[in-house]
Amino acid sequence: MAERRRYETTLIINAALEDQEIDAVISKVTKYIEDNGGEVENVKNMGRRRLAYPINKKYNGCYVHIQFLASSEFQTIYNKFLILEDTILRHLNLDLPDALIDYRKQRDLEAGKATAEKAEEKSE
């Protein structure tokens, strides 16, 4: 049994697709991870946003962030799978250190606090 590590993948999916089709692509990717002995921890759909430069003549993309546990041997076939998927414009697959998870959690907490304070000011 190979040792499993924590990874994160950010996908840019073609924004011209319908919401259901995008969900289908996400479930296809998560299913591929789970079929190959991985464990999906978190999936975050960040929605459509404008790209900083066009990719394949497309100006908008739907960003999806997936956090999962998998073996290092899985990464090579996984990257090939993502490249062959036509609906995915770009992907970035990285090792996810614990420090970055904590940093993001803390930042989200602070952002939540700031918005809560703003809401309080408004209500007052």
Place this chain on the structure above:
Amino acid sequence: MSTIHPMQTGAAARTKNKNKPNPLGKQKVIDYMDIKFLNRFTNDQGRILPRRITGVSAYQQRRIALAIKYARHLALMPFVAQDIS
């Protein structure tokens, strides 16, 4: 604040003027998804600023440069900013 003697050149002259604190402190983690944060380390052309201007540590500068390159790959940041008028 200390004045530099006209005869003073080289490293001594440069270090004497440097009293800017590190803007990041001891922060070790850089998130490539945080565009607002990374934008502080690029100019309006989209180029990565050198360490003598950003004032961060060598370790932080390496991590920032890597994070900016990841963000460019994901089209979160531009390689070259186009609309400079």
